[in-house]
Amino acid sequence: MQIIFHIDLNAFYASAEASVDPSLIGKPVVISGMNRRSIVSTASYEARKYGIHSAMPLFQAKQLCKNLIIKPVNFDLYRRLSNDFFTIIRTYSSIIEIASIDECYVDMTDYIRINQCQPYDLALKIQNHVYQSLKLKCSIGIAPNKFLAKMASDMKKPMGITILTKYNLKELMWPLDISDMYGVGKKTVPKLKKVGINTIGDIAQYKNYNKLRTVAGKYALILYRKANGIDNQKVHVNRDDLKSVGHSTTLQYDSNDTDQLYEILNHLAKRVSLRAKKNNLVSNSVSITIKYSRFDTVSRQTILQDYINDYESIISTAKYLFDSNYNGQPVRLLGISLNNTININDQIVQISLFDHQQIKKEENTTRDFIHKLNKEHHLNLKTAADTLKRK
The missing domain is CATH 1.20.5 (Single alpha-helices involved in coiled-coils or other helix-helix interfaces)
Incomplete structure (x- = not known):
């Protein structure tokens, strides 16, 4: 049986700020833009005690906590700590799937078999390793598949460790509200409750399958299987494809704060440029990806007259594509890619008019x-x- 860990950094952005500024430890901190439409990207656990949560408008958060500390987004810091975090995890297993900037799935089956250790003890070791090295707390879910591992990591925060298997999922997972089930979107929750499906256990009951199908359609079978602890997905090892150079990031919470979205695009463009230059690659095709929800993704590309790999050209093109296609809805994921890359020595310089x-x-x-x-x-x-x- 495979043993999968889902490792999730707790309140990552806020914790990252506290890791380099100890004066923030134990204080209510939020990460946010500063314009009139700004929303809270991350709230420290101290801020959450005031009722502040991610995706809350900033003006409301300030009303709830007069001593609230507001820090701007600092993606250079977050990316550095994120890379260090994944480097630590790779010392335990090379079978790692990066899910977002602050979370990953890891297949620990071989490590546990070779070192003859208990999964819980290994998780505790990893937690201490990450905290001692980076001053970041993480929660770890342990399960025989990715879905259960993801569900388990959300059950105890911060610094929680939860083991979820087919033997205890009825006790631990089935009583949870359907809004807590990974893969069930916000728009789907009221529709399911309207037909009498209120808990994950309700989804798992075959007698409710027809009602589930009226709401979820062909996705009903997947939800039914996952609610019963069945998930055959393997941990997908992230590999680079040098036919294209791209980076994307999943926001911790959906956002339509344009300042924050532009900052993410700036960060992605820098990463794409650095990687392309490192590999001596250029391209005359730039594309962006905007993901609004699980089923609503927009991808657009444009062909340039010249071959490029510099940051300025990439970000100006990416922002042009973004401005031309963004519809104002909250964004879940952003990505930038250089497509059909070639070696810089192979480019044919086109002469303009x-x-x-x-x-x-x-x-x-x-x-x-x-x-x-x-x-x-x-x-x-x-x-x-x-x-x-x-x-």
Whole structure:
């Protein structure tokens, strides 16, 4: 039987700020933009005691807590800590699937078999390792598949460890509200409750399957199987495909804060540029991905006249595509890619109309100059010949 860990950093953005500024420890902190439409991206656990939560408008959060500390998004810090976090996890297993900037699935089956350790003890070791190295707390779910591991990691926070199997899921998971089930969207919850499906246990009951299908359609079978602890997905090892260079990030919570979304695009463009330059790759095709929900994704690309890999060109093109296609709804994921990349030494420089005219002008100037030289030379020769004749 495989043993899957889902490891989730707790209140990551807020915890990241506290890791570099200890004065924030134990205080109500939120990460947010500062414009009139700003929403809370992450709230520390101290801020949550005031009723503040992610996706709450910032002005409401400030009303709830007069001493609220507001920190702007700092993706350079978050990305550095995220990379360090995944580096630590890879010392235990190379079979790791990065789900977002602050969470991953890890197949620990071989590690546990080889080292003959208990899953709970290993999870505790990882928690301590991450905290001692990065000052970040994490929750870990342990299960025989990805879905149950994800559900388990959400059950105890912060620094929780939960083991969820087919033997205890009826006790631990079935009583939970359907809004707590991973894969059930916010819009689906009221529809399910309207037909009498209120808990995960209700989804798991075959007698409710027809009602489930009227709401979820062909997705009903997947929900039914997962509610019963059945999930055959393997941990997908993230690998780079150098035919394209792309990066994406899943926001901790959906956001339509344009300041935050632009900051994410800036961060992604920098990563794409650095990776392309590192591999000596260029491209004349830039694309973006905007994911609003599980079933609503927009991908757009544009072809450029020149081959590029610099940050300025990538971000200007990405923002143009974003502004042209963003519909104002809360965004769950953003991505930027350079497609059909080629080695920088293989590019064919295309001459633009302006360049062509400039070259033509230079050619004409050179030709006129040569003609002038020839004419003067011809006159000089003729003068010399006439002189000889007279002699």
